[in-house]
Amino acid sequence: MSLTSFGLSARLSKLRAQSRIRALSPIEFSSSTQIRASGKDYLNFSSNDYLGLAADSRVAKSYIEGVNRFGSGSGASALVTGRSQAHSELEAALADHLGVEAVLLFGSGFLANLGVISALADAQTQVYSDxxxxxxxxxxLKLSRAERHIYAHKSIDALEHQLLESKSKGNTVPRLIVSDHVFSMDGDKANVAGLRRLADAHDSALMIDDAHGFALPYEAKSSDCDVYVATLGKSLGLSGAFVAGSNDLIEFLVNHARTAIYSTALAPAIAHAAIRALKIIKERELGQKLLANIDYFKNQAIEYGLDLLPSDTAIQPMLLGSDEASLSAMQALKDKGLWVTAIRPPTVAEGTSRLRIVFSAAHSESQIDCLLAGLRSLKNN
Ligand SMILES: Cc1ncc(COP(=O)(O)O)c(C=O)c1O
Structure with missing residues (x-):
């Protein structure tokens, strides 16, 4: 047996011809503000480490303390070898931070979303998804086999229309509305309060994925959500994720979320470090610095006439359209020591390739000035 019949090399050649090939760039070092690759230093404007905590010495110290206390790994699923003290303390700290009854940790945000949606929804469920x-x-959604209703991006009207249409057919099946809060490639935010109103009016539950808002000054209101999901891999600078909500929801997930039941639990050392990261975030200084950096960039970008998508979050995309234009902009910035990753289809829609510019609280104004100079030079070329 071999993989010949899968036509891998022909499919890869096609991606290359379309400028769609992806490659893993080897790096020697990275933080939220810096990347060293092939001996060259770059200013990093692509990381989701929004508060710079991935390289924070206080979080690192807790991580090492966690390894010394709990070991390097969890050894098995939490249902098999037990939930460590670090896991339960982090779940309690997250529940307290969000004002919810309970929290369940997952190995990653991807696993959390797979786990919660496939546990809640089946072929007899309608899911409305941005x-x-x-x-x-x-x-x-594919895994759950739920009846899928995809509504136009952020359109409360389109969603309402779909919900009304379903009601007019006399449908009384369980309904779930699901949306990102901050959209990862656009940086804009869903109208969570509007979604809540629609959910209430149409007997639907609301799930919000706040991967890019959790623990930041623009975090979604968990009280608007029946299911709140976020990761520990972005604002907390670690990895792993969680689902937050009612005691019933969490007990249900412990029994039905297959990506928690049949997957090795998060390393307890990570949970221990996350507790420290959450305490640092509660001091609010880093969140305020992030907002100041976003403002600083946006004010100058407007002055320079840079073409940015409308966003007031740390994700500030610059639309370039074609794959070639975004790749050559990325390379031109790299030549100037700036690491800003181009995002192409299928991650974004055809004809909307872009530079995804991301800010961290750890950036200095002079680093942002360097970025602005690089972006201006693109405009002038
Ligand atoms: C909106 C959203 N949800 C979930 C995830 C997945 O989270 P994780 O990286 O923890 O798997 C991401 C990751 O980028 C994301 O952007």
Whole structure:
């Protein structure tokens, strides 16, 4: 047996010809502001480490302390070898932070979305999903076999129309509305309060994926959500994820979320470090610095006439259209020591390739000035 019949090399050649090939770039070092690759230093404007905590010495110290106390790995699923003290303390700290009854940890945000949606929804469920939701939600919907209704991006009207249409057919099946809060490739935010109103009016539950808003000044209101999902891999600078909600929801997931039941639990050392990261975030200084950096960039970008998508979050995409234009912009910035990753289809829609510019609280104004100079030079070329 071989993989010949899968035509891998022909399919890869096609991707190359379309400028769609992806490659893993080897790096020697990375933080939220810096990347060293092939001996060259770059200013990093692509990381989701929004608060710079991935390289924070206080979080690192807790991580090492966690390894010394709990070992390097969890050894098995939490249902098999037990939930460690670090896991339960982190779940309690997250529940307290969000003001919810309970939290369940997952190995990653992708697994959390797969787990919660496939546990809640089946072929007898209707799921209403924003057209720009994250890949993990799209895949979770396929896995669940739920009846899928994809509504136009952020359109409360389109969603309401779909819900009314279903009601007019006398449908009384369980309904779930699911949306990212901050959209990962566009940086814009869903109208969570509007979604809540529709959910209430149409007997639907609301699930919000706040991967890019959790623990930041623009975090979604968990009280608007029946199911709140976020990752530990972005604002907390670690990895792993969680689902938050009612005691019933969490007990149901412990019994039905296959990606938690049949997957090795998050390393307890990560949970221990996440507790420290959450405490640092509660001091609010880093969140305020992030907002100041976003403002600083946006004010100058407007002055320079840069073509940015409308966003007031740390994700500030610059639309370039074609794959070739976004790749050559990425390379031109690289030549100037700036690491800003081009995002192409299928991650974004055809003809909307872009530079995804991302800010961290750890960036200095002079680093942002360097980025602005690089972006201006693109405009002038
Ligand atoms: C909106 C959204 N949800 C979920 C995830 C997956 O989270 P994780 O990286 O923890 O798997 C991502 C990752 O980028 C995301 O952007």
């Amino acid at each position: 057209a720009l939701n994250h890949a993990s939600i799209i895949d979770a």
